[in-house]
Amino acid sequence: MKAARFLILLLPMLLGGCWDRTEINDQGIVQLTAFDAGDKPGSYQSLVQVALPKKISGQASSTGGGAGSTSSLPYMPVMVKGTGLDDMMVELEQRISRNVILAHRRVFIVGEKLARRGIEGVLDSISRDPDQRLRAFFVVARGMTAAKLAESEYTLEATKEEALRELIVRKMKVPSTFRDVFANSAEPGIEPIAAAFSRGSDGQIRLKSIAIFKDLKLVGYVDGYETIALLSLLGSDDPYGVIKVRYPGAEGDVAIQVNKLKIERKVAVKEGVPAFRFRVRATGRVTGNTAGLDLGDAAVKEKLDVAMKQELRRLYLSLFDKLQTKYKADSTGLGQLVYRNNPKAWKKLEPEWDEVYPRAAVAVDVDATVTQVGLMGAPFFLPEDEVNK
Structure with missing residues (x-):
């Protein structure tokens, strides 16, 4: 009983409290x-x-x-x-x-x-x-x-x-x-x-x-739009941005907010020369339609998917061209891709990467789908005969 009382008195002494606290002010x-x-x-x-x-x-x-x-x-x-x-x-x-x-x-x-x-x-x-x-x-x-x-x-x-x-x-x-x-x-x-x-x-x-x-x-x-491409290549699959897509034969454009971007990366080194291929899978939703399209029409929707694919591919190729030829900066990690997939090849390429990188071949394939076109097909304010189909 005495031991229990002694222990109860001893335990509070072991509590450190805030002995070293410093007031925020x-x-x-x-x-x-x-x-x-x-x-x-x-x-x-x-x-x-x-x-x-x-x-x-x-x-x-x-x-x-x-x-x-x-x-x-x-x-x-x-x-x-x-x-x-x-x-x-x-x-x-x-x-x-x-x-x-x-x-x-x-x-x-x-x-x-x-x-x-x-x-x-x-x-x-x-x-x-x-x-x-x-x-x-x-x-x-x-x-x-x-x-x-x-x-x-x-x-x-x-x-x-x-x-x-x-x-x-x-x-x-x-x-x-x-x-x-x-x-x-x-x-x-x-x-x-x-x-x-x-x-x-x-x-x-x-x-x-x-x-x-x-x-x-x-x-x-x-x-601008190239930031979407760069961030997706660095691992972001939830980009923030809207791209403007030109629909063939129509004036104006379609604004598409890119929702998801998934990237598959491949590199092949043949005779000491690296070649890169990226496969992009993208989805988006329409946020604007100044082209006067009837987006409820399946044929129009199919052509819009193709137009979105072409625009995204153009953005990626434009980004690589700028980084490789203008800045000569490997911001997307092409060399890192070689290093992780083929360390032996990278060991040979690393000393001369500054010369190899601007000449490296980069191919981009895009699969794009517009998943949401909004609550309407054609704009409500357009007469029937002015709707592009």
């Missing part, structure tokens, strides 16, 4: 970093947004993450300069009255000028710091500095980094985290990519491009 939580090249060679400048927890909830119900007076923002903007992330971090610590926390940062932006110079230094610093969050999204500010993108208007979300993250995750689904960049940089036969944000004439941020890197330097962008 004692922490400087970095939400977003905008990293740019400085005015002098080898110099950099960075705009850091440090969260103000008390203001975030109130900001969400009022103006969101848009511009405004510094006192009204849900974050504290801090501009630091230096010759690298390490000494800039020291300056940030000297200017922030709280402990700087990087583990919750969601977005890291680099300006286009810096990205074209090369991102080796950024990746090296990130990889050496155990406090860095590799799930943070690495994005490019297209045609502007990273700071300018970070200061753009966006009122729907409470914070700017949340807006950027949601556009990537919910819409384009670009594999653009630091972890993705590191993996594709180290993996044989593939180059990293990143989400590329731009700003419209209204000052609002937009995500409609993918940044293409070669040897860790930005060489260009993939835009």
Whole structure:
């Protein structure tokens, strides 16, 4: 009985509790970093947004993450300069009255000028710091500095980094985290990519491009419908985008939202020369019909399937042509496909892959089906004699 009482008294003493807790108001939580090249060679400048927890909830119900007076923002903007992330971090610590926390940062932006110079230094610093969050999204500010993108208007979300993250995750689904960049940089036969944000004439941020890197330097962008093709080749079977299909003999076009894309990949190496073949299976639904087609007609539907197939094939071939001849960047992982299917052949091809890749033969076969045409066949507003059949 005494032993039981002693044990009951002893057990509470073994509970650690929150002995090492730190109040949230004692922490400087970095939400977003905008990293740019400085005015002098080898110099950099960075705009850091440090969260103000008390203001975030109130900001969400009022103006969101848009511009405004510094006192009204849900974050504290801090501009630091230096010759690298390490000494800039020291300056940030000297200017922030709280402990700087990087583990919750969601977005890291680099300006286009810096990205074209090369991102080796950024990746090296990130990889050496155990406090860095590799799930943070690495994005490019297209045609502007990273700071300018970070200061753009966006009122729907409470914070700017949340807006950027949601556009990537919910819409384009670009594999653009630091972890993705590191993996594709180290993996044989593939180059990293990143989400590329731009700003419209209204000052609002937009995500409609993918940044293409070669040897860790930005060489260009993939835009529009070609982003659908690129992401599907990288494994996304749930693309976000609408393609415009021309129907033979009709004016206008048919807008088709691509629902699913399945890719079969094959490579054959004969006498040291690789040849690639991709088979694409696609489904989509009609979202617009300015061609005046009677989509309820089986013959029209069959021709529309063929037109969708031809348009998708054109997009894939256009993408490969741009990557192989213009950028010479293996962003789709053709070399990786050789490496995984024929390691012996890759061992011979790898030293000269930069010369082989632009000349590699790529064939694309497409099977496409429109699975939904909407609630009507022909547009209701067209007279019977104006409907294309």
